[in-house]
Amino acid sequence: MIARDNDSRRENIRLQQWQDKLNSKQADVDCKEQENKEQAYSIYKSIFSKTYCKNTLINEYGKDYWIGLIKKMYELGQEIGKSEIQVKIEGYLLILPSVPIVLQHLQEHMHLTKLNFRLEHIKSHMLLRT
Numbered sequence: 001m002i003a004r005d006n007d008s009r010r011e012n013i014r015l016q017q018w019q020d021k022l023n024s025k026q027a028d029v030d031c032k033e034q035e036n037k038e039q040a041y042s043i044y045k046s047i048f049s050k051t052y053c054k055n056t057l058i059n060e061y062g063k064d065y066w067i068g069l070i071k072k073m074y075e076l077g078q079e080i081g082k083s084e085i086q087v088k089i090e091g092y093l094l095i096l097p098s099v100p101i102v103l104q105h106l107q108e109h110m111h112l113t114k115l116n117f118r119l120e121h122i123k124s125h126m127l128l129r130t
Helices: 002-051 055-061 063-079 084-109 119-129
Strands: none
Touching: 002 063, 002 084, 055 063, 063 084
16 A cells, blocks of 8 residues: 555656646747747838838738738737737837928928928927837
């Protein structure tokens, strides 16, 4: 009976060690999966930041493509713990740095000198937001 108890304890210890190894491996997999989701989200953010104000490219891919990307960004954001509003805010922050450039372009190339866009004010206001 004592031998059987010892064998049972050793087996329980062996099984616990095996379970600990499995738990550790699962934690590693979960961590890598989270990193992959965050990287995918970052890629989508990069796509939006690099294609903003590129009407030719936007039109070429079509509305359905961009709507799909936006939906995927919401999904990925949710998977990494972001709310839809957080994803929207990050999207807006991606395009804000280009606003003064767009306004300056309008002033220079469309000769809208009568409209004072106060670029410096806009730039300083944007710096306060970030």
